[in-house]
Amino acid sequence: MNKQGGNSGNRNNKKSSFSKKGSFDKGKPNEKSASGSNFKKTFKKDDKPFKKWNDKPASSSKPAVLKSDDIRLNKYVANSGVCSRRDADLYIQSGNVTVNxxxxxEMGYKVKPGDKVVFDGVLLNPEKKVYVLLNKPKGFSTADDENVSSAYDLVRxxxxxxxxxxxxxxxxxxGLLLFTNDNEMIQKFTNAAQHSSKLYQVSLDKNLKYEDLEKIQTGVYINEHKVWVEEISYVxxxxxxEVGIKLKTSNVKVVRAIFEKLGYNVIKLDRVMYAGLTKWGIARGQWRFLTEQEVINLKNLK
Structure with missing residues (x-):
């Protein structure tokens, strides 16, 4: 994180730089590169990352959980893990669910604390929702592969x-990987229509040409689909x-594909921000519970 170096490989020494504070300093209106692009953001490694988001957790001693108030029957069934909420609607309409x-x-029926809900003869007991943020190290994967260590083992x-x-x-x-037993949140953030921002630090096998940086900023076609980037700059x-890139796609393979499309190999890919959550205070290989406010923020994201 304290490497020194760099060159003036861009035009007129107008470089774009990546800031862990999470914002681009636009600078004066007339300060542009020779090609007319503005990249004024700084990525200072000695600063606390992403101060803009006030990311220091208020407390991580206890997991954030949902309050046990009245809950819609379809959500109650879905929270038990037997099916999705949409499928729960069908089972309820078909008379497969009893309460007491x-x-x-009845669609919209609300279950009260203490009610006994039975689905196909099985008494349901929805779990409290738990949200764990892991700073995943290299060598662990989410894939179901017996030859690769499971990332789940780190938060088990x-x-x-x-x-x-x-x-x-x-x-x-x-980098950042969120684990939970909240099926709705998993479905929300793995949906292609979900547009939360992810921030990556990318290490390439060679210096990124300034003209290629600008190409990525304006959009690169991957499999005939244009990939839009929110921000990109040098570190x-x-x-x-060393490049910082911010985009909305949830597929990390797309990040690699962007650079490979222009003839670069990605040596290291580190997700340093995910939907407003950052690595502040989480060492590599360690995890923490989300705070209640962080859970609320995630639920409110569109």
Whole structure:
């Protein structure tokens, strides 16, 4: 993180630089590169990352959980893990669910604390929702591969519930990975229509040409689909092979594909921000529970 180096490989020494503070300093309106692009953001490694988001957790001693108030019957069934909420609607309409011994087919029916809900003869007991943020190290994967260490092993002791990763991450990618038993949140953040921002630091096998940086900024076609990038810049005080890139796709393979499309090999890919969550205070290979406010923030993201 304290490497020194870099060159003036861009035009007129107008470089774009990546800031862990999470914002681009636009500078004066007339300060542009020779090609007319503005890249004024700084990525200072000695600063606390992403101060803009006030990312220091208020407390991580206890997991954030949902409050046990009245809950819609379809959500109650879905939270038990037997099916999705949409499927729960169908089962309820078909008379497969009883509450306190009575068949309930009413859509929107709310279950109260202490009610006994039975699905196909099985008493349901929805788990409290747990949210765990892992700073995944290299060599662990979310794939079901007996030849690769499972990332789940790193958070297994966080809860007695079975936690699943939100999205996929291969063994060579490092950084933030969220685990939870909240099926709705998993579905939300793995949906292609979900547009939360992810921030990566990318280490390349050679310096990224400034013209290629601008190509990525304006959009690169991958499999005939244009991939839009929110922000991209060089990492300050490091070689031009160190790049910060911010985009909305949840597929880390797309990040690699962007650079490979232009003839670069990705040596290291580190997800340093995920949907407003950062690595602040989480060492590589360690995890923490999300705070209640962080869970609320995730639920409110569109």
């Amino acid at each position: 011994g009575e068949v309930v087919t 002791n966080a809860s007695t519930s079975i936690l699943r990763p939100v999205g996929r991450m291969d063994k060579s990618t490092v 300050e005080n490091q070689p031009k092979s």
